[in-house]
Amino acid sequence: MTVSYNQKNWVEKVSLTEFAINSSISASTGYAPFELNGGYMPSMIKEVRGDNSLPQGIKKFADAVLANLAAAHDAIIEVRVFQTQQANKHRLSEPDIKVNDLVYIATKNLNLLKGRSNKLCPKYIGPFRIVEARPESSNYHLKLLPALTKCKIYPMLHVSLLRPYNTSNDALFPDQTKPELYDFRIDNEHEWFIDELIGHKFSGHNNKNLEFKVHWSTGNTTWKLYQACKDLTALDRYMELRGVSKIAQLPQIRS
Known part of the structure; x- marks a missing residue:
């Protein structure tokens, strides 16, 4: 089953691909999606029956379906517990960050304007002061510069995006100048710390307004007009995943 050159x-291969995926047995649950969703494994060859009588053993079939679902549920829990244990073996303890401490912000989730390379940008910017700590959820509220708040950066960030600031020894390293904040030159209509664009819709008269569903690194989702997203690299990834090269080729999804 290959796609032509x-x-x-x-499109002709989608149905068979879907059948193959739903027929594949999961390494975690031990069941195929067909078995859990429909209770049986369908055959690619159409079944031929001699009469229209109802099949026997309906209760037995239903009990088997429920047993499969329960076994799959238990298997998923077991796999999750195992994965958590393995991840915790290599997970480092969180840095000791308190209110009034200074930290740097990671720029790995920053969407740059086209023509700029993430590799040439600093990995961290700052430092910024912690004004509120929520260690139970590993989130910290930062006091950002007005120039950054105008860019609509969320001041509440996860600890994975922060790095503690360590003061330099002026005796060993005299005359050090404080680094200036990197100028990304993003206007107020552009957003920072966008994970991905996860959807789109058309609205207004004759579908003139195009909006994109933005997933932020904080877990929030909001809708933004195309004009606010047109220069983001996340839009390039979104269109590439949908196999289109022009905005006009996106499916006409109504709100």
Whole structure:
């Protein structure tokens, strides 16, 4: 089952691909999606029956379906516990960050304007002061500069995006100048710390307004107009995943 060299017949392969995926047995649950959703594994060859009588053993079939679901549920829990244990073996303890401490902000989730490379940007910017600590959820509220708040950066950030600030020894390293804040030159219509664009819709008269659903690194989702997203690299990834090269080629999804 291969797609032709011009990649135009991929639609014809979707049904068979879907069947193959739903027939594959999961390493975690030990069941195929068909078995858990429908209670049985369908055959690619159509079944032929001699009469229209109802099949026997309906209760037995239903009990088997419930037993499969329960076993799959237990298997998923077991796998999650195992994965958590393995992850905790390599997880480092969180840095000791308190209110009034200074920290740097990671720029790895920053969407740059087109033509700029993430590799040439600093990995961290700052330092900024902690004004509120929520260690139970590993989130910290920072006091940001007005120039950054105008760029709509969320001041509440996860500890994974922070790095403690350590003061330099002026005796060993005299005459050090404080680094200036990196100028990303993003206007007020652009957003920082965007994970991905996860959806779109058309609204207004004749579908003139195009909006994108933005997923932020904080877990929030909001809708933004195309004009606010047109220069983001996240938009390039969104269109590439949908196999289109122009905005006009996006499916006409109504709100």
